[in-house]
Amino acid sequence: MANDGAEAALPKPSNWNLPNAITVIRILLAPVFFIMLLVDDGQDGWLRWAAAVLFILAIATDGIDGHIARSRNLVTDLGKLLDPIADKILTGAALVGLSILAELPWWVTIVILVREVGITVWRFVQLSDRVIPASRGGKLKTLVQSIAISLALLPFPSLLGDWVNWVNGVFMALALILTVVTGIDYLVQAWRLNRTPPPTSPSSPSASPPSPQR
Template sequence: MTEAAARVSNWNLPNAITVIRILLAPLFIWMLLADGGADTPLRYAAAALFIVAIATDGIDGHIARSRNQVTDLGKLLDPIADKVLTGGALVGLSILTELPWWVTAVILVREIGITVFRFAVLSDRVIPASRGGKLKTLAQSIAISLALVPFPALFGSWFDWVNIVTMSIAFILTVVTGIDYLVQAWRLSRAGKSAA
């Protein structure tokens, strides 16, 4: 834990927003699956809840930085909140057969793997999200939001191609940034051994 983060209380507004985002995930998943993914008001409500919950990611970060309330707990919980929401959405879309399971599996393996790695090195350091990781999260958020709102029912089947393109971009960024995290971890580990 850094000295600056140690002086800032973990009980602050940005961390509360992050915890609320985590707690909203089960409600969102229930709403998504309740009507079998049909084009109903509940599906639109699930999509709206996801969009609001994922959009607050930027809000809690902005508040934390502007009020000097950045904490190690916040750095740890914020990516977890993203992963719980996006992971729940991906699994839900796969259950509804709107997204291939292999796409969900690859993304979840990367997300869970990086989260486990963060916890494994927690005693040494907190690894915040990288710029690439933030871009990946943005791409996932956009792709999942577009997939959740039943736009093909509104605009026609051509919109399926929009979903395919945006999800492909998110998938590629997820894989590339996962490899980058592993490379960076290997370099840090190697540098640590060299210093020892």
């Protein structure tokens, strides 16, 4: 009973905290990166390098804000929702930019974006019942996507030769496979949740209504 009282006394972390601020900054950096990438127009100039470095730094903050949130007890439902959305906006901007520059087939970008947008919409639909954080498979997918996109953004072929394109292709293919597989996994989980009947409240001799706390 004492432990229950101590847990109840713990204040709920505010949505206005450092991890969520870092996540919002990552979202705001996406259009800046996108403009820098397109302005360079595939010339592999300093803007291309700057755009690539900005993407890498922005996507790297995903691990930083998560570590801060967990270590300082600042995990919030808003953060669980915004964190994967920020990653999707940033990676989506990179994929669309690479396709506009004809450096990535449009069908690859479309497949990935359809999966990402679909899962994001599903998360919003589920908000009335629960907040669905990124799964372990989803986090691995994001990591591989980040590596693949970073390699595609960095103008290494102009310095090291065309063989780098093969390396980029392998990582992008792996990212595409993980994107599709984890998307199917989310759909399977959703189907199982919809089939699971809601838990029934145990019978009680008291006529008082059940507590709203779960």
